[in-house]
Amino acid sequence: MSGTDHNPFAEPGGDPNPFNDPSVTQVTHSSMDPVDQYNPFPPQSSDSLATHTTPYQPAVLQPSTEPSPQAAAAAAQANLLRQQEELERKAAELDRREQELQNRGPTGKENNWPPLPKSFPIKPCFYQDFSEEIPLEYQRVCKMMYYLWMFHCVTLFLNLLACLAQFIKASSYGVNFGLSILWLILFAPCSFLCWYRPVYKAFKTDSSFSFFFFFFVFFCQVAIFTIQAVGIPSWGNSGWITAFTMIRADTAVGCIMIVVAILFTMCAVLSVVLLKMVHSMYRRTGASFQKAQQEFSQGVFSNKAFQSAAAGAASSAAQGAFQGNN
Known part of the structure; x- marks a missing residue:
């Protein structure tokens, strides 16, 4: 019982006091501030507060940003000038493209005949490429027709x-x-346009109308070759009759005219041979007179000039009938 009745809070001399432990007393007697007295905002001097205080600035009214009428008019004029320059630039670009399209022609490709230099003021008028536009079985005859035309020009x-x-x-x-x-000025370009280009187009597009047009014109060309080879006096041709007449007066001039008569004779013979070759190829293409008529009618009615002329004639007739009724 004596152990049970012992007082734990008795003075020293009995059991030791747990609060007298050195680690506890060191903490209780320490000079550090207690946690409940800690101030997270340490005091600052008045000088530091003065340096960090933003001075008072009075509000200043900003001037109005709306432009004056003169400035607005000047800006509008500058904008109009800029738009006008842009439109002029676009118009020049459109003119350049239109000129390129005109140079390319209806094929959409740049014309290459006659082969003229870039600096020449006259530009090529046609596009010609045998290997690209003419079928392989017609290329030889088409080239021979082209060579005949050049030979004819040299002879003239x-x-x-x-x-x-x-x-x-x-x-x-x-x-x-x-x-x-x-004859040189007339026959050189007309022969190119009237019988060489039609036969080129006929071989290119298998056009019955181009074939018939070529046959009609080239038959007349054969007759002209024959007349030129004969050499009727005072007709402007150095044919056989003119050459033999001139050789009696001057041998040198007569010999030159005999050479030209031989060239005219070669043109006539070659034209007859090529006419037969083209006709044989024409019969194999399946072309006919009915197809030629159909192509001609379609070409005429689809022509814009013919359509405008027909519309103008119809409107004139309608106006005349209306005025007559009144």
Whole structure:
């Protein structure tokens, strides 16, 4: 019982006091501030507060940002000028593209004939490419027609020189020389447009109308070749009759005219041979006169010039009938 009745809070001399432990007394007598007295905002001096205080600035009214009428008018004028420059630039670009399309022609490709230099003021008028546009079985004959046209142009030029020599020998042959100039200027471009280009287009598109047009014009060309080879006097041709007549007066001039007569004869013979070759190929293509008529009617009615002319005639007739009824 004596152990049970012992007082744990008795003075020293009995059991030791647990609060007298050195670790506990060190904490209770420490100079550190207790947790409940900690101030997270340490005091600051008045000088530091003065340096960190933002001074008072009075409100200042900002001037109005709306532009004056003069400035608005100047800005509008500058905007109009800029738009006008942009429109002019676009118009120039459209003109350039339109010119390129005109140079390319209806094929959509740039024309390459006649082969003229880039700096030349006259641009090519046609597009020509045998390997691309002409079928393989027609290329040989089409090229021969082209070579015949060039041979004819060279013959006409030599005919002009022969007639010039004849005119120099005797001034009475001035009419012959003048007509030789006319035949060169007339037949060289017309033969290209009237029978070479139609046969080129006929081989290219298998057009019955182009074939019929070529046959009609080229038959007339064969007759002209024959007349030129014969050489009727005072017709501007150095044919056989004119050459044999001139050789009696001047041998040199007569020999030159005989050479030209031989060239005209070759043109006539080659034209007959090529006419037969083209006709044989035409019969194998399945072309006919009915197809030619159909192509001609479609081409005429689809022509814008014909449509505008027909519309103008119809409107004029309607107006005349209306006025007559009134």
